[in-house]
Amino acid sequence: MTETGKLVKLILSGDAQAFETLIEEHKPLVSHVVFRMIPNPQDREDISQEVFIKVYQNLSDFRFEAKLSTWIAQIAYNLAINYLRQKKMISLDDLELADDSEGHLVAENIQPDKKVEEKDISQRLKTEIDNLPVQFRVIVTLFHLDQMSYNEIGKILNLPEGTVKSYLFRARKLLKDRLLSKYQVEDIWQ
Amino acid sequence: MAVNHWTEEQIQEFLDGKSSISKNSLEEHLKSCEACTKSFRYYQNLYSELIRDPGFKLSTDFARNLVSRIPQLAQARARFKFSDVFIGSVGIAALLGVMIFFIDFSIIAETVAKFSFSSLKADVQDWLRNSLSSLNGGVLLIGSSVLTLLVTATLDRLLSGPKYR
Numbered sequence: 001m002t003e004t005g006k007l008v009k010l011i012l013s014g015d016a017q018a019f020e021t022l023i024e025e026h027k028p029l030v031s032h033v034v035f036r037m038i039p040n041p042q043d044r045e046d047i048s049q050e051v052f053i054k055v056y057q058n059l060s061d062f063r064f065e066a067k068l069s070t071w072i073a074q075i076a077y078n079l080a081i082n083y084l085r086q087k088k089m090i091s092l093d094d095l096e097l098a099d100d101s102e103g104h105l106v107a108e109n110i111q112p113d114k115k116v117e118e119k120d121i122s123q124r125l126k127t128e129i130d131n132l133p134v135q136f137r138v139i140v141t142l143f144h145l146d147q148m149s150y151n152e153i154g155k156i157l158n159l160p161e162g163t164v165k166s167y168l169f170r171a172r173k174l175l176k177d178r179l180l181s182k183y184q185v186e187d188i189w190q
Numbered sequence: 191m192a193v194n195h196w197t198e199e200q201i202q203e204f205l206d207g208k209s210s211i212s213k214n215s216l217e218e219h220l221k222s223c224e225a226c227t228k229s230f231r232y233y234q235n236l237y238s239e240l241i242r243d244p245g246f247k248l249s250t251d252f253a254r255n256l257v258s259r260i261p262q263l264a265q266a267r268a269r270f271k272f273s274d275v276f277i278g279s280v281g282i283a284a285l286l287g288v289m290i291f292f293i294d295f296s297i298i299a300e301t302v303a304k305f306s307f308s309s310l311k312a313d314v315q316d317w318l319r320n321s322l323s324s325l326n327g328g329v330l331l332i333g334s335s336v337l338t339l340l341v342t343a344t345l346d347r348l349l350s351g352p353k354y355r
Contacts, residue, residue, distance in 0.1 A: 014264070016257050023253040028246075035246035048248055052256050056263050125239050144240040169202050176236050186228075189235040 004068045011059055022068075023052055029069055030076045032145050036129070036137045037080040039089070047083055051076045066155055070148075074156045077138060090134060121185055128178045135159075136171035143168055196226045201233050274344075281341040288334045293321055 001009070010018035030051050031044075038044050054075050062071055084090035129137055135157060142148040142156065150161040150168075157164070179185045196204075196219065203209040204216060220227045249255075297320045301313050 014260075016260050019260065020253045020257045023256055027248055027252065031246040031248050032244075035244070045248060045252070048252070049256060053259075053263060056260070122239060122242055125236075126244060140240065144237070145244070169199055172202055172233070172236060172240075173198055176232050179236070180232065185235075186232075189232050 005064065008059060008062060008068070011056070019056060022055070026052075026055075026069060026072050029073055029146055032141050033073055033076040033138060034080055036141045037077070037134055038083060039130070043083065047079055048076075050079055054079065067152065069146075070152045070155050073142065073146075073148075077156050081134075084134065121179070121183075121188065124179060124183050124185075125175065128175055128182075131178075132171055132174065136167055136174070139164055139168050140171045140175075195223065196229070198229060198233075201226070201230055205233055205237055278341075278344045281337070281344045285334070285337045285341050288337055292334070297321065 007018055007022055011022060027048075030048050034044050034048050034051070038047055051072065055072055058075075062068065066074075081090065129140065132140070138157065139153055142153045143150075148156075150164045153159075153164045154161045159167075180189075196216075200209065200211065204211060216230075220230060297317055301317050304313070
C-alpha cells in the first residue's frame with residue numbers, strides 16, 4: 001500500500017494525528033488555490049477550513065483514481081467558485097473565456113506606471129496575477145507553484161488538457177506584456 | 191534574408207521543458223537573433239518570479255484547530271450518509287407505490303396462468319399494451335417517469351459518491 005493509502009486508511013479508522021498530517025501536507029496547495037481565488041482575506045481561512053472539513057467527511061469516497069492532492073485541490077477550487085458565485089463576484093463569462101477576451105485583457109490597464117525597482121517586481125506581478133481571469137490565476141499557480149501537469153490541472157478545473165495549455169500560455173503572455181508595458185521592467189529584465 | 195523568429199509559444203514550451211527543439215538549436219538561434227534573445231530573457235525572468243513563494247499563509251494553529259473539531263465532523267459525516275440512504279429509500283418506495291397503484295395485477299396473474307413459451311411474445315405484447323392503457327392519461331405517465339429519474343439519480347449518488355460539481 002502506498003503512503004497515501006496508509007494515511008487515508010488511518011484517517012478513516014479515526015486517527016486524528018493522521019488527519020493533522022494530511023492537513024499539514026496539503027495546506028500549501030489549498031492556500032495557493034484559495035488565496036489566489038478569494039479576494040477577501042477574512043474569508044480565506046474559513047474557506048480553507050471548509051475544504052479540509054469536506055475532505056474529512058468524504059474521504060471514504062476517495063477512490064485513488066487520481067492523486068489525493070488533485071482531489072483536494074478540486075474540492076478547494078469548487079468551493080472557491082461556489083463562494084464567488086454566491087457573492088456574485090464571478091459570472092459564467094468569467095469561466096468561459098471567449099476567444100476575444102485576450103484582446104480585451106491586453107487593452108485595459110495599459111497606462112505606463114513609474115519605473116519599478118527589482119524588489120518591487122514580485123509585488124507588481126502579484127497584482128497583475130490578481131487582475132487575470134480566475135481560471136488563468138489558478139492554472140498559473142498550480143503549474144508553477146505546485147508543479148502540477150496539464151492533465152492534473154485539467155481534472156481540477158474540469159477542462160481539457162489542450163485548454164489548460166492554451167490558457168497557461170495566454171496568461172503568461174499577458175503577465176509579461178503587462179509588466180513590460182505598465183511597469184517598464186525591461187531594464188531590469190534585460 | 192528572412193529570419194524565422196521563435197514564437198512566444200515555442201519559447202514558453204521550451205522553458206516548460208516540453209519543446210521538441212533541442213537546447214543547442216535554441217542557443218544557436220539566440221546568438222544571432224536579438225529579438226528572440228530579448229523575448230527569451232523576459233520569459234526566463236517571469237518564470238523565476240512565478241515560482242517564488244507568494245506568502246500565502248494560513249494561521250499557525252490551523253491544523254490543530256481543525257483536528258479538535260473531529261468529533262463534530264464525524265457526527266456530520268454519519269448524518270450525511272444517513273440522509274443519502276433515507277432519500278434513496280423514499281425514492282424507491284415512491285416508485286414501487288406508483289407501480290403497484292397503476293399496474294393491473296389481474297392481467298399479470300392471468301398471463302402467468304396462461305403462460306406458455308410459444309405464445310410468450312404475444313402475451314408480453316398484450317400485457318404491455320394493457321398495462322400502459324390502464325395508466326390514467328399522460329400526466330401519470332410523466333409523473334412515474336420523473337420518479338424513475340429521481341430514483342436513478344439517487345442510486346447514482348449513492349453508488350458513485352459525491353462529485354463536487
